[in-house]
Amino acid sequence: MIRVTRAGPLCTLQDDGRFGLLATGISASGPMDRGSFALAGGLLERAGTTGIEFTTAGIGLATDLPVRVAWAGGLFRVAVNGAALGWPGTAQLAAGDRLEILPGPAGNYGYLRFDREIDVPPVLGSRSTNLTVQLGGLDGRALRVGDTLALGSLGQPQPDVQSATEEGPIRFVWGLHADLFASAVRAAFLEQPFQISPKLDRMGARLVDKAAVFSGLANLSLVSDPIVCGDIQILGDGTPIVLLRDHQPTGGYPRIGTVISTDLDRFVQLRPGSEVRFTSVAVARAQGMMR
Amino acid sequence: MSDPHFSPILVPLGDTSLLVRFGTRLDDGANRRAVAFARQLAAVPPSGVVEVSxxxxxxxxxxxxxxxxxxxxCVDVRLRIGAVEGQATPVRRERIAVRFDGEDLLEVAAALGLSAEVFVAAHNAVPLRVLATGFAPGFVYCGFHEAALTIARRTTVRSLVPAGTVLFAAGQTAIAATPIPTGWHVIGHTAFANFDAGAQPPVRLAAGDEISFEALS
Incomplete structure (x- = not known):
């Protein structure tokens, strides 16, 4: 088994996600940076569906059996038994080996994938941890020091994955409440820079609105409507928040737009203090990028 | 009142969802049409659709x-909208026993000019429909109560109420199936559990079902 020897905050088990349960009140969860999760899997010949998502402080593991492991996402430092290795990368661990993921220069989330399945019971068809409703993963919670993870059957062959290297503004499609924002506010949203605030987690990332784009917003009383991952919602006090993988399935705050699927991975890796700009694209264009 | 001729608005929710809006404010007609349309779509989903909620x-x-x-x-969905029946018959009828012992019960009754007993009787007088689910695991909104039983939400939010809490506001009764924060009035508690992560499906109630509330003494 694998033992957690050091755990930063909010390290969780994730697989592709728990889809199809929105009406039940459960959002899909899954990796914050899906591309990097797949990239780590693609570095292995075979990978279990479930991996570990860690955050900026990293994580330490010890294994008492041989296992092949791959890492990707952001830019962290990694060492096996104290010897530094490259990022992203893989290693064959022997019984007694120790793997350390240490803070690095970029990114909020990184991933560990193994050549075997992490043997926790699937809940409603998925091993993903949903921290908001405390479901899945290891007892619905974040990993902590002393946790042990049993490894099960050999994983499946993985497709090769290219790492994405997009830059520039985060692209979004206008949202269901876009018309409720004055045209001057919509224009300012496109023109002004925002900043990633330190308040970010799997539910959402709050932005600092230094130009006060949304400060004068009237308190709208809206009927509750479905929320999707990437929705840019403006809270009652004018704070913009981008809702992420563990979002509530419905909500009644105004949403000006939704970050496109292609740019979500890049967005979630922006560290607190990073400047972020937004630019709108048509839905058809966003969908063209996904092919 | 909703305009029966209101034609639904189709808007993108990001690049992987389409939202069909039967109204921009909550009313009975818009809710009934949304529930009926969802049921019709779920029975025969349009090509490429992986989830209807x-x-x-x-x-x-x-x-x-x-x-x-x-x-x-959008083209496919517009063709289907014309065929929607306005009424969805309840799939399930459920009697839910409630202990009306909530910390806001007296305050709610007083605000409506009623004694607690009269309020409870009025609350349980007619069956309600499950208007919607989805806010939290197993959570249900039920409505609508008559206008005389309508009261606004609290001005403050309770950080967490336990599963089984029966909530009241905005002409509706809601039941929390997991611990949630809420700005609604707490009027009682029920043993009826609408969420079990180990069950398939994990919830018992769906939008459009009919609920009869009964007081446990």
């Missing part, structure tokens, strides 16, 4: 853009 006055269609684009899906 009704909300209070809208229906979310999650789809695979590799299989169908937004505009093509």
């Amino acid at each position: 009704p909300s209070l006055v809208s229906v979310q269609l999650r789809y695979d853009p590799k299989l169908i684009g937004f505009e093509a899906l």
Whole structure:
């Protein structure tokens, strides 16, 4: 088994996600940076569906059996038994080996994938941890020091994955409440820079609105409507928040737009203090990028 | 009142969902049409649609853009809207026993000019419909109460109420199936559990079902 020897905050088990349960009140969860999760899997010949998502402080593991492991996402430092290795990368661990993921220069989330399945019971068809409703993963919670993870059957062959290297503004499609924002506010949203605030987690990332784009917003009383991952919602006090993988399935705050699927991975890796700009694209264009 | 001729608005929710909105405010007609349309879509989903989820006055269609684009899906959905029945018959009728012992019960009754007993009797007088699910695991909004039983939400939010808490506001009764924060009035508690992560399906109630509340003494 694998033992957690050091755990930063909010390290969780994730697989592709728990889809199809929105009406039940459960959002899909899954990796914050899906591309990097797949990239780590693609570095292995075979990978279990479930991996570990860690955050900026990293994580330490010890294994008492041989296992092949791959890492990707952001830019962290990694060492096996104290010897530094490259990022992203893989290693064959022997019984007694120790793997350390240490803070690095970029990114909020990184991933560990193994050549075997992490043997926790699937809940409603998925091993993903949903921290908001405390479901899945290891007892619905974040990993902590002393946790042990049993490894099960050999994983499946993985497709090769290219790492994405997009830059520039985060692209979004206008949202269901876009018309409720004055045209001057919509224009300012496109023109002004925002900043990633330190308040970010799997539910959402709050932005600092230094130009006060949304400060004068009237308190709208809206009927509750479905929320999707990437929705840019403006809270009652004018704070913009981008809702992420563990979002509530419905909500009644105004949403000006939704970050496109292609740019979500890049967005979630922006560290607190990073400047972020937004630019709108048509839905058809966003969908063209996904092919 | 909702305009029966209101034609639904189709809007993208990001690049993988389409939202069909039957209204922009909560009313009975818009809710009934959303529930009926969701049921019809779930029975025969449009090509490329992977999930249909009704909300209070809208229906979310999650789809695979590799299989169908937004505009093509809109064409399919518009054709189906014309055929919607306004009434969805309840799939399930449930009697739910409530202990009316909530910390806000007396305050709510007083605000409506009623004694607690009269309020409870009025609350349970007629069956309600499950208007929507989806806010939290197993959570249900039930409505609508008559206008005389309508009261606004509290001005402050309780950080967490336990599963089984029966909530009241905005002409509706809601039941929390997991611990949630809420700004609604707490009027009672029920042993009825609408969420079990180990069960398939994990919830018992769906939008459109009919609920009769009964007081446990």
